Amino acid sequence: MDTQDLAINTEVAALLQGMPRDRSQLLPALWRVVDRYQELTPGVIDAVSQSLNIPYAEVYGVASFYTLFDNAPGKVPVHICTDVMCALQGAGSLQEAAEDAALGRPVAVRESACLGQCDHAPAAWIGSQVMRRATPEAVRAAVKAVGHE
Amino acid sequence: MNEVRRLLPDLRSASGPASPERLAERGFDQALTKAWAMSSQAIIDEVTASGIKGRGGAAFPTGLKWSSVNKAEGQTKYVVMNADESELGTFKDRVLLEEDPLGALVGLLIAAHAVGARKAFCYIRGEYREVEQMLAKAIDTLTQLGWAGPGRIDVEIRRGAGAYIAGEETALFNSIEGKRPEPRVKPPFPTNKGLWGSPTLIQNVETLANVAILFAHDAQWFAEYGTKATAGTKLVALSGHIQRPGVYEVPFGMALADILNAPDLGGGVAGSGRLRAVLLGGAAGTFLSPDEVAQSQLDYASLGAFGASIGSGAVMVFDDTVDLQWVLTKLARFFADESCGQCVPCRIGTQRIWEIAEKGGLWTRTEDLRELGQAMRDASICGLGQTAPLALLSILDRPGLRQDV
Numbered sequence: 009m010d011t012q013d014l015a016i017n018t019e020v021a022a023l024l025q026g027m028p029r030d031r032s033q034l035l036p037a038l039w040r041v042v043d044r045y046q047e048l049t050p051g052v053i054d055a056v057s058q059s060l061n062i063p064y065a066e067v068y069g070v071a072s073f074y075t076l077f078d079n080a081p082g083k084v085p086v087h088i089c090t091d092v093m094c095a096l097q098g099a100g101s102l103q104e105a106a107e108d109a110a111l112g113r114p115v116a117v118r119e120s121a122c123l124g125q126c127d128h129a130p131a132a133w134i135g136s137q138v139m140r141r142a143t144p145e146a147v148r149a150a151v152k153a154v155g156h157e
Numbered sequence: 158m159n160e161v162r163r164l165l166p167d168l169r170s171a172s173g174p175a176s177p178e179r180l181a182e183r184g185f186d187q188a189l190t191k192a193w194a195m196s197s198q199a200i201i202d203e204v205t206a207s208g209i210k211g212r213g214g215a216a217f218p219t220g221l222k223w224s225s226v227n228k229a230e231g232q233t234k235y236v237v238m239n240a241d242e243s244e245l246g247t248f249k250d251r252v253l254l255e256e257d258p259l260g261a262l263v264g265l266l267i268a269a270h271a272v273g274a275r276k277a278f279c280y281i282r283g284e285y286r287e288v289e290q291m292l293a294k295a296i297d298t299l300t301q302l303g304w305a306g307p308g309r310i311d312v313e314i315r316r317g318a319g320a321y322i323a324g325e326e327t328a329l330f331n332s333i334e335g336k337r338p339e340p341r342v343k344p345p346f347p348t349n350k351g352l353w354g355s356p357t358l359i360q361n362v363e364t365l366a367n368v369a370i371l372f373a374h375d376a377q378w379f380a381e382y383g384t385k386a387t388a389g390t391k392l393v394a395l396s397g398h399i400q401r402p403g404v405y406e407v408p409f410g411m412a413l414a415d416i417l418n419a420p421d422l423g424g425g426v427a428g429s430g431r432l433r434a435v436l437l438g439g440a441a442g443t444f445l446s447p448d449e450v451a452q453s454q455l456d457y458a459s460l461g462a463f464g465a466s467i468g469s470g471a472v473m474v475f476d477d478t479v480d481l482q483w484v485l486t487k488l489a490r491f492f493a494d495e496s497c498g499q500c501v502p503c504r505i506g507t508q509r510i511w512e513i514a515e516k517g518g519l520w521t522r523t524e525d526l527r528e529l530g531q532a533m534r535d536a537s538i539c540g541l542g543q544t545a546p547l548a549l550l551s552i553l554d555r556p557g558l559r560q561d562v
Contacts, residue, residue, distance in 0.1 A: 031336075
């Protein structure tokens with residue numbers, strides 16, 4: 009084990025401190041580490057596996073099932089809803105604006121299935137905030153603000 | 158006035174949605190006090206008498222479900238609120254939890270009390286982080302007032318992480334248990350073997366909110382709205398080409414045309430102003446033609462005559478500029494993406510439908526699509542695969558909707 013792995017193991021163990029060592033805590037545990045690291049690298053998965061005493065393959069199997077855990081390395085995900093209702097209200101232009109603004113920034117623009125905001129379409133989801141009736145300008149500004157909050 | 162506000166709180170209310178004042182104002186504290194003084198059987202009888210049916214889409218009689226869980230053998234029982242609302246055009250649980258999170262939670266507590274559960278879960282989709290915070294506040298309020306919490310009924314929020322299939326009840330159990338959220342084969346049903354193999358009562362957010370308002374009043378009050386067959390009100394979520402998109406509470410039995418056109422509801426078709434079709438019930442719903450919309454009421458029998466169902470209450474409106482092939486292709490991609498891959502009919506079937514759609518074969522390969530759809534309906538493990546072809550099949554049955562734009 010190299011020093012980097014050791015550091016991650018210690019950090020993850022600290023993050024998960026106080027959680028019962030129980031299989032049912034796997035999903036909440038994965039949320040905690042994703043909120044911290046964004047990406048679930050093999051090193052992070054291994055650390056969760058050791059910390060909760062669940063085999064690596066099981067942790068990987070669960071983690072890889074969920075879309076929101078599938079993040080690009082070092083990039084903040086920006087979700088643009090491109091499902092039917094948002095597409096009817098101009099989601100395409102939001103996506104273009106987001107991709108344009110994301111160039112050279114630590115942001116990954118992702119197409120999202122329905123975000124459940126059809127009454128305020130089109131919608132985007134950036135960081136912890138859902139943008140309702142989003143405009144290309146607002147999305148561009150929000151993408152540029154990532155990392156500056 | 159066509160809109161009702163019973164499940165949704167009075168717009169004039171100034172109290173915080175998760176506050177103790179709101180609990181009292183809505184009569185939910187009395188509902189809890191009343192239920193706590195009743196026997197399990199008396200509570201279940203009241204739910205049965207009200208005629209409440211599940212509002213998540215399946216419309217299973219709620220009293221019957223509670224009775225099954227109550228009678229099931231088991232030391233430990235669980236109750237679950239399903240707030241994993243992730244289907245296209247469906248956002249009524251989001252609005253309900255934003256505006257009145259205490260209602261669904263009070264229903265959950267009454268459910269737990271009735272079936273003898275000490276542990277309750279609220280499973281909410283990961284995209285609803287702001288709604289989750291509101292729910293957490295409401296749980297705090299109920300804990301501070303002594304209704305929830307360790308030693309009483311412990312209510313825990315579980316956050317999903319972007320998997321539509323996790324909303325399927327048995328997949329949801331696997332997700333809570335820390336496993337891959339793949340559906341289980343039924344039977345056994347959750348009422349006998351749910352979370353960790355114990356009898357589990359799982360209900361949609363809106364169903365539980367109905368329970369709360371029922372106990373804040375009584376079955377007679379509850380039936381003041383609705384039809385003989387279906388008492389009460391339903392939340393409908395209007396989206397697409399509609400003047401006033403949003404969630405509205407309406408009595409069962411209301412004409413679909415009124416829901417779309419009444420000035421205090423949908424306000425009329427937007428876009429071109431000319432209706433092409435309504436997709437009713439969600440991504441796995443039924444397309445209705447303008448003629449069928451004109452003849453339908455929001456009730457199971459009326460819609461059943463057109464092979465449609467209320468489903469989750471999603472009402473997606475398309476004007477005559479929308480290419481329905483494009484809509485079907487989007488739906489096909491959604492199901493292909495969200496199929497868990499566990500069973501072949503769904504894994505391969507959703508993929509094939511998407512491929513046929515992408516290649517422009519939806520209007521020409523109708524026999525292939527019907528055969529494929531039938532195989533998926535017959536042989537898929539869960540509701541996703543069984544219902545994924547429904548919207549497509551509903552258009553194959555309505556040649557009038559198949560015109561090119």
